Amino acid sequence: LSLFRKSYPLTYYLKPTFVMRVTVSRKAHFNSAHRLYRKDWTMEQNDAVFGKCNNPNFHGHNYELIVSVTGAINQETGFVVDVKILSDLIKTHIEHAFDHKNLNLDVPDFKDLNPTAENIAVVIWNKLRPHIEAKNDLEVVLYETPRNFVTYKGN
Ligand code: NI
Numbered sequence: 001l002s003l004f005r006k007s008y009p010l011t012y013y014l015k016p017t018f019v020m021r022v023t024v025s026r027k028a029h030f031n032s033a034h035r036l037y038r039k040d041w042t043m044e045q046n047d048a049v050f051g052k053c054n055n056p057n058f059h060g061h062n063y064e065l066i067v068s069v070t071g072a073i074n075q076e077t078g079f080v081v082d083v084k085i086l087s088d089l090i091k092t093h094i095e096h097a098f099d100h101k102n103l104n105l106d107v108p109d110f111k112d113l114n115p116t117a118e119n120i121a122v123v124i125w126n127k128l129r130p131h132i133e134a135k136n137d138l139e140v141v142l143y144e145t146p147r148n149f150v151t152y153k154g155n
Pocket of ligand 1: 034053059060061
């Protein structure tokens with residue numbers, strides 16, 4: 001019974017014997033136009049592979065983005081990452097670069113890269129990675145439509 005009466009300081013219970021890794025996510029949104037095609041293929045080849053997405057006059061999507069950072073909780077702040085800082089990073093590096101833009105024509109990253117959801121997710125990850133602490137993991141989920149989405153974790 002004495003075991004249960006003894007009071008331990010709160011930190012005794014909170015001090016982990018393992019590191020608590022938590023994922024923090026931020027949602028964002030941008031509207032962009034694109035065309036899926038290869039410049040080195042004929043119109044017939046592009047139509048066969050990309051169908052309506054090869055429309056020469058482009059088409060648009062309402063992209064939904066989820067950026068997730070996984071890491072240990074900072075014992076001083078209680079944060080893995082300050083979500084305000086994460087939100088600002090997404091605004092500066094992704095929304096300002098992509099929103100209301102034609103990805104093929106306006107965004108240099110896609111000058112010679114087909115702007116598929118897969119490639120857009122990789123470009124987003126590469127833009128954000130230098131701004132995320134090296135010890136933390138970064139994951140990008142990109143919805144091109146409510147039903148179609150891709151995930152990139154950097155490997
Ligand atoms: Ni499309």
